[in-house]
Amino acid sequence: MTPSAAPRRPVLLLLSGSRRVVDKALGLGLDVVHLQAPTMADASLDPLCLRSVRTDLLDVPGVVAVARALHEEFGFAGVCSNHEPACAAAEAVALDLGLTAPGTGVAALLRDKARTHEVLDKSPALRSPWARLTGPEDALRVAGEAGWPLILKPVDGSASLGVLKVDGPQDLDDAWQRVQDTLRNGHRYHEVLPVTGYLVEPFAAGEEFSVETFSRGGSHDVRAVVRKLVGGSFVETGHLVPADLDAGRRRAVVDRVVAFLDHVGLSEGPAHTEVIVGEAGVHLVESHARTGGDEIPALLTLVTGRDMEADMLAHACGLPLPAASPPLGAAAVKRYLLADRAGRVAAVDGAAEAAALPGVHSVRIWTGPGDTVRPATASWERLGEIVAVGPDTGAAAAAAERACRAITLRMEEQ
The missing domain is CATH 3.30.1490.20 (ATP-grasp fold, A domain)
Structure with missing residues (x-):
């Protein structure tokens, strides 16, 4: 008697995924077909996937054509991306193949901040000059x-x-x-x-926050309101989870973001929406049909036990959301290391000592001797990060601050 074939695993079409996201998909019992931009392709991911294809992810009609052909071969259960340049193409493919999509063109809409303003102009409550x-x-x-x-x-x-x-x-x-x-x-x-x-x-004066939501059937689950720390060039220098907001201000933030998501038509999957809270109220900055950048989902997992990226993958493929893990702390804080002047790095001291401090969860340094650095004008010019946890946001922030002070960036003499 011929043995029966093993059940086929559902196949996910993933656009521009990191190793972390690919591993999570495999861990959920999914197989992966991967589309990557040629200029950012990671060949080390190819052996993990059923197929890896290099294509221009900004060419949305081209990506849809590629996906149609691959769908004939693999029969995708879902498609998604949490990489900003690929979100519009992922949604277009989902709509074309009849799979779960964030909305009907909402990812592309949010990608274009001018078009987003044009849609908000139709709402007297949400519009702004x-x-x-x-x-x-x-x-x-x-x-x-x-x-x-x-x-x-x-x-x-x-x-x-x-x-x-x-x-x-x-x-x-x-x-x-x-x-x-x-x-x-x-x-x-x-x-x-x-x-x-x-x-x-x-310019909206006030404190900056992001709202991390996960939507199913048009119902929006607010996973966290996150306080953003921002530097002089508008580069994010840290994140605090949960934001230290009183109940009234948190409700005002959540209500405005939910009204925004309803207005633009985001009904499925993750969203990352940025706001500024000041004397004039809650100002909508921008939103994205994806999980938050800067590995914000990892901070949420430390605090809530839920993994937004795993939820995104499962929901896209019609699977139940995975169970939550035990939280590591009631609060988590990330701080970035920045150069205060331009120059060449001679040494980075104190990273091991910082990692050993109470409350510090992780320390990662991305620069080293010989690197040329400058004060950050974009996120990719940050030099490292510290993550700390604690019983509340204040304790976690204090632990992260102590770790920052323990690390010294020494520059070469001019």
Whole structure:
């Protein structure tokens, strides 16, 4: 008698996944077909996948055509991505193949911050002044309506790249020149994160937060409100989970984000929505149909026991969400290491001592002797990170601060 074949594992089409995400998919009992951008491909992932294909993930019709052909061979149970440049293509493939999608074009909408503003303009409760930035006169028009300062930012940017604050008309010519420089796409990741345009909006003063949600059938589960620490160039320098907000302000934040998700039509899977809370209330900054960057999902797992990335993979393929693990602490804090001046690194001292301090969960250093560093103007120019846990946000933040002080970045003498 011929033995029966083993049951086939569901196949996930993953766009631009990291090793961490691929491993989680395999751990859920999924097989993976992987699409990667040629300029960011990781060949070490190829042996883990049924098939690895290099393709331009920004070419959405091209990705859909590739996915159709692969679907004929593998019969995908789901498709997803948590990498910003690939989210629109992943949603388009899901819609084309009749699989679970964040919405009907919502990932592409959120990718384009100008289009997001156009949709919000239809809601008196959610709209705010803005304009596409084609020249200094657009900024002057918004300032005439809302006042100074202003924020200039890419319509399709990421990692805080190219975000500028303009305090008054005297700074506008210099800011416009910097905008044009960014539009020339000379930055490190220009091939996968090209900047194609800018918008202008009022600067919102206040404290910055992100809201991490997971939606099913249009119902939004708020997994956490996270406080963001932000540096002078709008680069995120840390995250605190949960945010130290009183119940009233937390409710105002959550209500506004849920209203926003409903308005734009995000109904399935993770979302990462950024807001600023100040005297004027809750200001919507931007949102993404994916898990938060900076490995925010790992911080949430430490505190809640739930894994947003694993949930994303399971939900995309129609599987039950995996069980939660025991939380490690009631709060978790991440702090980034930054250079305070440009130069070449001679040594990084104190990392082992920092890792041994009470409350410190992990220390990772990404720079070393001989590297050229500078004060960060984008997220990829940060030099390392510290994660700490504690019984509350204050205790975790204090542990992270002690670890930061224990690490010294020594620079070569000029």
